Every structure is written in C-alpha cells, then in structure tokens.
Amino acid sequence: MWQVQASFCPLCGAPLAERTLRGRARKACTACRFVLFHGPAGAAAAVVLNDDREVLLVRRAIQPFQDRWALPAGYQEIDEAPAETAIRETREETGLAVTPVGLLDVLHVPDDPRKPANVAVFLCRPDDPTAIPRGADDALEARYFPLDGLPADLGFPNNRRILEALAKGAGYPLPLPGSRHP
Numbered sequence: 001m002w003q004v005q006a007s008f009c010p011l012c013g014a015p016l017a018e019r020t021l022r023g024r025a026r027k028a029c030t031a032c033r034f035v036l037f038h039g040p041a042g043a044a045a046a047v048v049l050n051d052d053r054e055v056l057l058v059r060r061a062i063q064p065f066q067d068r069w070a071l072p073a074g075y076q077e078i079d080e081a082p083a084e085t086a087i088r089e090t091r092e093e094t095g096l097a098v099t100p101v102g103l104l105d106v107l108h109v110p111d112d113p114r115k116p117a118n119v120a121v122f123l124c125r126p127d128d129p130t131a132i133p134r135g136a137d138d139a140l141e142a143r144y145f146p147l148d149g150l151p152a153d154l155g156f157p158n159n160r161r162i163l164e165a166l167a168k169g170a171g172y173p174l175p176l177p178g179s180r181h182p
Contacts, residue, residue, distance in 0.1 A: 005157060006093070009030065009031065009032060009034045010034070011031035011032055011034045012031050012034070014029050014030050014031035014032065015022075015029075015030050015083055016028060016029055016030070016031050016034075016036060018143075021035055023119060027040075029156045034161075036066035040108065040109075040116040040117050040118050041075050041076070041111055041115050041116070041117040041118075042075065042076035042082065042085070042117065042120075043074060043075050043076055043085065043117040043118065043119045043161075044070040044073065044074070044076060044083070044085035044086040044089065044118070044119065044120045044121070044122065045071060045072065045073035045086060045089075045108075045119055045120075045121045045122070045160065046071060046072045046083045046086040046087070046089065046090045046098060046121075046122055046124045047093075047104055047121060047122065047123050047124065047163070047166065048070060048072070048096070048098050048124045048125070048126060049123065049124070049125065049168065050126060050144055051129050052096075052144075052146075053126060053147055053149070054131055054144035054145055054146050054168075055071075055117055055144065055145055055146075055147055055150075055163060056070065056071075056072065056090070056094060056096070056126075056141075056142060056143070056144055056147055057069040057070060057142070057144075057150075057151070057154075058070060058071075058072050058093045058094060058135060058139035058141070058142045059135065059140040059142070059159065060138065060139060060140070060155060061135070061138045061139055061140045061143045062138045063113075064112065064113055064114070064155070064156075065155025065156060067153075068141070068153045068154060069095060069150075069151045069153060069154050069155060070154065070155040070159050071121075071155055071156075071157075071159050071162075072086075072089050072090040072093045072094055072139070072142075073086075073119065074087055074088075074089040074092075074093075074142075075117070079133075082120035082122070083100045083120070085120075086098070086100055086120070086122045086124060086165060087100065089125075090124065092136060092137040093135070093137050093138065093139040093142060094133040094134065094135070094136065094138035094142040095131075095134045095136055095142075096126050096127075096131050096133050097126070097127040097128065097131075097169070098124040098125060098126055098127060099124060099125050099127055100122040100123070100124050101122075101123055101124065101125055102122065102123040103120065103121070103122055103123075104121045104122065104123050104162060104166070105120075105121040105162060106118060106119070106120050106121070106159070107119045107121065107158055108160065109156075111166065113165075119158075121162055123166075125157060129171075134168070147163060147166060148165075148167060150163055153156055
C-alpha cells in the first residue's frame, strides 16, 4: 500500500519517530508537536452522457486494469476542485471538453494498488455533442456505449455499479449551481 516516506519534520527539521498517537502508530516530530497523518488522495471521475444517453468510456493504457474500459478519471492536482479534475482528466484522456452538471457519488477506494483515494464522481455533458472522442494520454481509445450495452471488460468494479445504478434511474444528481440539468 502507498505510504508517505518522511524522516524529518517539515516544520522544524527534527527527526520523526514512530509512536502511538490517537490509537494508531504514526510518525511524529521528536522536537515539536507535528504529527504526520496519512490520508487518501483526492480523485475525480466523469460520467459523460451524450444526447442518446450513451456513456463515454476509455480503454486504459496503464495499470491497474490495463486494456479494460473505465470512466475518464484521475488524481486531483493541488490547485483543483474535484469538478475541475473531472474536466481535465476527460480532456486529457478523450480530447473532449465537458461540463459537470451534478454530483453522482463520492466513493472511498481503500484497495487501489497505487494509493487509497476518495473519488468524486460527476455527471457531465459534452460541450460539443458532435465531437468524436479519441484515446489520448493514458487511454488507448475512447468511445460511447449505451448504458444497457456496457462492455463486459469494465475495469474498476465501482464503474459498473455506478453505471448500472444510473441506467436504472437511481441516484440521479442534483444540478450544480449555475449549470443546466441534462
């Protein structure tokens, strides 16, 4: 599992030492009150639906789930809001510009081999409904699939759960402020 490797305090430069704090082993400064807390990474995914209620998926070029289909998604940059991450990742992986219109879910993914994450999943609309998606960055290809015709080789288990719930009408999101509802 992913862990932060640190030996010295970022505040005062003194060595960090492991000790039990708040019921768990943690690295803490030997000179000041700094405690190194391990937390999950922030990430976002985009459920992009076109006017035919088809969902945009990418075939992954990297592990985990290399060569399988998945939602456009990725880790949040330090200066991004989660919705901005969904927009950036979709553009990087498919070439499409999208607008988030609602929050579908927030997932805790503790078992990702790269690092644990909290994933914000946004319902998005393509800005140009006629634009053709293409695989780019860490996606081999990108294309739309009907919600009732998802590929058998979907990657992340939560992707199938999210898309099947959406196809059944469950969890339809509230619109984000200032957006148009799909």
